[in-house]
Amino acid sequence: MAAVHTLLTGLAREHATGSLNVPPAGKAYLREGRIAHLECPRTPSVERLLTAHGRAGGYSRAELEFCVAGAVLDAAYFLLPAELPAARPKFRPGECPRPDTRLEFELAWLVGECARRRAQLAQIWSSAELDDVPVTPAARLPGHRATVSALEWEILLSSDRVATPAELADRLGQPAYSVLLAVRRLAAAGLLVAPLMPRRRGRALDRAVPPALPQSDPNVLAAVKRALEELE
Amino acid sequence: MAVRLYAASVLALDDCLLSVMDIPGVLDALVMDHLSGTVMASGGRGEAERSAPALGETLRVTMDALAGATHRGTVRIDDLIVIADDGYHLLHPVEMPFDGPLVIYVRLDLGRANLALARHQLSSITGRLRG
Incomplete structure (x- = not known):
């Protein structure tokens, strides 16, 4: 079965401009053969990443661009290797992302970066068994002392033993890959356990629509959208 | 000296790298996302990218070790400086709105670079990133 990135590689070679919708994996936007934006329901959007931290506007150009690049890389990790559905996805020539930040990414760079990230994840903790189940902290430390990063601390603190890593990523406004990396590190350190009542196998993996999430402040969201439009 | 800009149009980070490359005595420089290890831009002889x-x-x-070694138990690093036989190695973390930190790495020539000046220039370059 072919992956999304093989289809995109063909479009990139033709210097295509437009959008490729691949439900439920996500949507890709190209501008003259380069990736203008990627969306994936498993990963928080740029707006979500920026509004989750409650700062109304006031982002510098570098911060906004770093944020957009982070969101595109995050979506790429899950969207590019996804299998193409049986029905050929629709390409809409000329369709631009909204808001259009005018940033562009080389597809080959994104594909290479995804491979590196996959290897990095496997190196930390080779098992994927905790990737899609509720994050469940261990009741006791498996030793006397442990060191955690800022993000690992946030994950442990916001775990309700129901939310999966992808759901915590959205709640915390952090890239899904970063949360997965932290979960693997916590698992390797013995700070997480397999939940007692795992969800039905595959359910979290296949879910295309994320569950209801805490709403972003509409004023903050509007300010962020304006800032992104002004990146041009 | 070669400058490679990966995401190709993440302009502000490209500008940042170009400013870093102007610090006297720079041999290699990198702009990377610390958590994921993604290199956003790099310049110099190309060795830094491989060691990212x-x-x-x-x-x-180093953060983990210092967190364990201080009486507070938590640590915030402004600059990590290693003086090695092939130059001064500087790692400078910059907080971002989410994820990160963004890390600027620079390797400086032992003979030509002024470490204090380089640190000062690096802080003012990264200060502009947030301003």
Whole structure:
């Protein structure tokens, strides 16, 4: 079965401009053969990443661009290797992302970066068994002392033993890959356990629509959208 | 000296790298995301790019070790400086709105560079990133 990135590689070679919708994996936007934006329901959007931290506007150009690049890389990790559905996805020539930040990414760079990230994840903790189940902290430390990063601390603190890593990523406004990396590190350190009542196998993996999430402040969201439009 | 800009149009980070490359005595420079290890831009002889994952790990391990070594138990690093036989190695973390930190790495010539001046220039360059 072919992956999304093989289809995109063909479009990139033709210097295509437009959008490729691949439900439920996500949507890709190209501008003259380069990736203008990627969306994936498993990963928080740029707006979500920026509004989750409650700062109304006031982002510098570098911060906004770093944020957009982070969101595109995050979506790429899950969207590019996804299998193409049986029905050929629709390409809409000329369709631009909204808001259009005018940033562009080389597809080959994104594909290479995804491979590196996959290897990095496997190196930390080779098992994927905790990737899609509720994050469940261990009741006791498996030793006397442990060191955690800022993000690992946030994950442990916001775990309700129901939310999966992808759901915590959205709640915390952090890239899904970063949360997965932290979960693997916590698992390797013995700070997480397999939940007692795992969800039905595959359910979290296949879910295309994320569950209801805490709403972003509409004023903050509007300010962020304006800032992104002004990146041009 | 060669400058490679990966995401190709993440303009502000490209500008940042170009400013870093102007610091007197620079041999190599990198702009990377610490958590994922993604290199956003790099310049110099191209050796820094290959060592990016190890540089990120060096910063992480140092943070862990210092957190354990201080009486407070938590640590915030402004600059990690290693003086080696092949130059001064500087790792400078920059907080971002989410994820990150963004890390600027620079290797400086032992003979030509002024470490204090380089630190000062690096802080003012990264200060502009947030302003």
